[in-house]
Amino acid sequence: MHPVPAETQHQQHVPAHEADSGEALYERDIFEYLRSMERAPGRLPAANYMDAAERDDDGLTPARRAALVGWLVSAAECLEIHSRTLHLAVSCLDRFLSSAAAADAVTIAAAALFAAAKYEEVWPPRAKHFVKVSRNGHPFDDGDNRGAACFTKTDLIEAEVVVLEALHHDLSAPTAYTFLEHFLERLRAQQNTKDDDEDLPLLASYIAELGLLDYGMLRFRPSVVAASALLVARLTTRPREPPWGDGGALEAATGYTTAELEECAVALHRLHLHSGDDASGPGYDEINDKYSEKEFNDVYTLLPLEDLVGTMEAVGLIAPRVDSAGDENSAGDVSNKEVAVLIGAIWCVLKGNEEGNNLPRKFVFGEVHRHRMENQEKELLPMVHAGSVRVGQ
Template sequence: MAEQAQSGRVTRAARKRAAAAAVAGPGDHTPVTKKRVVLGELTNQSNIVLQPKEPSEPRKPVNPRAKGKVKKGVRKCAVRSKVEPARPEKKEEGDCGIDVRAEDDDPQMCREYAADIYEYLRTMEINPKRRPLPDYMEKVQKDVSANMRGILVDWLVEVAEEYKLLSDTLYLSISYIDRFLSSNALSRQKLQLLGVASMLVSSRKYEEISPPHVEEFCYITDNTYTTDEVLKMESDVLNSLKFEMGNPTVKTFLRRFHRIAQEGYQTSDLKLEFLGYYLAELSLLDYNCVKFLPSLVAASAIFLGRFIMNPKTKPWGSALQQYSGYSSMDLKECVLILHDLYMRRRGGSMQAVREKYKQHKFKCVATMASPPEIPASYFEDVSELL
C-alpha cells in the first residue's frame, strides 16, 4: 500500500523504471545510481528524468480521504464544461453577441457583461507589469537558454497531469516563469526550482482548491531542493512580480473565442475545442511565442484549428475578426509558428503535450493530419466583408 501511494506521485518515466526494476526480480542486486536533476545536465536529453523514491525514505503523511474527496469534485466540475458544452445560438455572421447568452452561468459569456469584461482583459494583458520581455533570453539571461526553458515547460506539463492540476494553473505558472526571468538572471541549476515555485504559487495562491503540498513539489524533483529552498524561491517570485498574480492567459481568451468559432457547426464540436487547447499548450513550449499577447495566441490557435479541421475552407471570417479584433494578417506570424510546432509532432525531445492530447478523452487531436502548408490567400484581409 505504501508503495502504491509513492508510485502515484511520480511521473510516467519514474513508473517505467520502477516496473523495469520489478521485472528484474529480487535476485538482481545491480546498484541504482541516483541522479540529482538539474537542467544544466539535460542539454542533450529528451526530458527531465525523475528517479523513484527509495522505499525506506519516509514521506510526510497525507490525508487521502480529505484531499481526494475535494479534488475529485473539482475535476468533475472542470470536465463537465468540456464534455457537455452548451450549444451555441445561431446568429448572423458579424454579430458580436454570437458567443454570449444572457442565461449563461459564466459572467464572461453573459451578454450583459461580455463586452466590458473582454475590454478589461485586453487592457490587462498589455499592461507592462504583467508582461514578460519579448527578448529576455538575449538581454537578461546568461546561463539559461530557450531550449532549457522548453524542457522545463515540457516537464511542468507532465507534473500538472500527475497532480491533476487545472490547465489555468499551468498557464499562470509559465507566465510567472517568463516574467521572473525577464528581470532576474538565473543559473541553470535553479531553473527547475523556479518552475516548481511558480507552480506552487499559481496552485496555492490562485487556482487550486486542494493544491499539492510543498513537500510534494520537492518530491517530484527527486528532492533536489529542500522545502526551505522552494519556499524561499516562492517568496522571490512573489516579490519580483510585486504580487501582481492575476493575469489573463491564452486559455482565458480561448474560452471566449471558441464559441464564435463554431459558426457553421450544428452542434459544438469538441474536437475543435480540444485542438485549440492542444495548439495553445504547444505555444507554451516555444520561446518565440513569448512576444505574442495571449489573445493573439488564442486567436491563432482557433485559426489553425479550423484550418486543420477543414483545410479547404478559409478559417478566419468577418465575425471572428470583428469579435477578436485581429485580422488574419495580424495572426500570420503566430499561426505559422504554431503550424510548425504541430507538424513536428513526431520528432523532437519535448513530447509531454503531444502525449497528453493523444488520449481519447481529448479526442486524440494530436494525431490529426494537417496539410504541410497554409495557402497564402487564407491570410488576406477580410475587412471589406464587415
C-alpha cells in the same frame, strides 16, 4: 479537467435577440478588461529577456527554457492541475525571468506552478506533492538521477516567496488559454448553435500549449496566440472550408483579422508540423504524451496541415502569393505533395528488401512523416503490384 470546457460545461448561449442583455455586456466587459491587461506595462514577460540572461551567463537558453516548460507540463499532469493553471505558471516564470536571474531554475519553475495552483485551483496540491513529483526526473539531465528530489519542501516555499516578491504579489495575467476559452464561447454565442467539431477546442489547446515551448512566441500577445491557435486548429480539422463560414466570424469573436494573425499562425503551425519529429526538441514529448490521452481525444495524432498559407489561400482567407516573375510558385520549389509522394516511394522501396521492411516506420521518417508516408503508400502499392513501380532496384 484539462481541456477547454466542452459545450455542456458552458452556460446557455446568448440568443441573437438578447445580444444587448446584461449577460452579453458583462462578458464583453470581461473581454475588454483582459485585452487592457495584456497591454498594460509589466503585465506580460519581456519578449527579449533571454538576451540579458545570456549576458549574465547563468546557462539559460531557449532550449533549457523549453525543457523547463516540458517539466512543468509533466508535473501539472501528475498533480492533476488544469491547463489554465499551467499557462499561468509559465507566464509567471517568464515574468520572473524578465526581471531576475534564476540560480535554480527548476525550483523557481516549480514555485511558479505552486503559486499559480493556489491562485487557480480549488484544491491546490501541497508542497510535499510537488517534492514527490520532482522525483520523476530533472529537466536538465538524462534521467540518471531519477528518484532523487529536485528540491526540498523548504526550497520550494522559499522560492515561492522569491517569485511572489519579484511579481509584486500579483499573479493575475491573461494567457493564451484565458483568451481561447473566451473566443470559443463567443463563437458559439455568435452562431447560437452547437459546433459539432469536437476536436477543435482540444486541438487549439494543444497548439497553444506547443507555443509555450518556443521562447520566440513571447513576441506575440496572448490574445493573438489564442486566436491564431484557433485558426490553425479549425483549418486543420476542416481544411476545405472557410472557418465558421468566413473570416468575419473569427474576426468578430477575436477582434483580429486573418492578416493580423498570419505571422503568429505560421509560427504555431511550424511547431505543430514538427511536433512529431524525433528531433523536435525538449518539451515536445511531454505535451504530445498529454494530448495522446483519451481525455484529449488523442488530438496529437491528428495530421497537421502540410501548407497553412496555401490552405488559407485556397479557402479565400488571404490573397494568393505571387513571386516577382508573376508565378504563384517558384519553378525551383518542391511541393509538399511531391515530398509526400517521395516519402511513400522510398518506403515502398524499403519494403522491397527484408532489412527495410523490418525497420520501424517512425525510426525511418519520424512521426509526422510516418503519417504522410502511410497515406502515399496506399496510392503507390497498387502501382507496385501492377508493375508500374518497381521496388528493390
